[in-house]
Amino acid sequence: MKILLTLFMLTTLATTPALATMKTVTLSVPGMTCSVCPITVKKALTKVEGVTKTDVNFKKREAAVTFDDTKANIQTLTKATSDAGYPSTLRK
Template sequence: MKTSSLALAALLLATFPVIAGEKTATLAVENMTCAACPYIVKQSLAGVPGVIRAEVSLESKTAAVTFDDTETDLTLITAATAAAGFPSHPTEGLANE
């Protein structure tokens, strides 16, 4: 009986979609004026628990951030860049990875 209960539980869990997971957001980043700025922004983003990857562009003054939404959110992510002297805000909606 226990084996069939475990099998049923596994089947039910496999049929439900995962609610949380990786999200990607593009941020417009203010105050980036020199070649060192993207490094500072990237390091501030990397310090946020749950951030998986960050790519920062001086040319477009943006940061593409992939994060685990069970560990962090855009409020914490943008607060980290602001604390480093680079206020930011999302430029587009989130995309599921």
């Protein structure tokens, strides 16, 4: 019985996906020039799989994005904004 339990636990651990880590990054989006731009940027970012929260600030020309790092990365985020017409870079 102990052997079966041990085998079950090992199999479960081996097939369990890696735990997701939520990351938050800030992107610089200098091309936002009007009050409608943040809406477009936010819409583009929220369509990225793994993104759970976006906060776009027009005055600062930046977007704070929270995402699951097993489903998205900085390159997919910057590609999404660029594809929407607003190239972005990671703010340091």
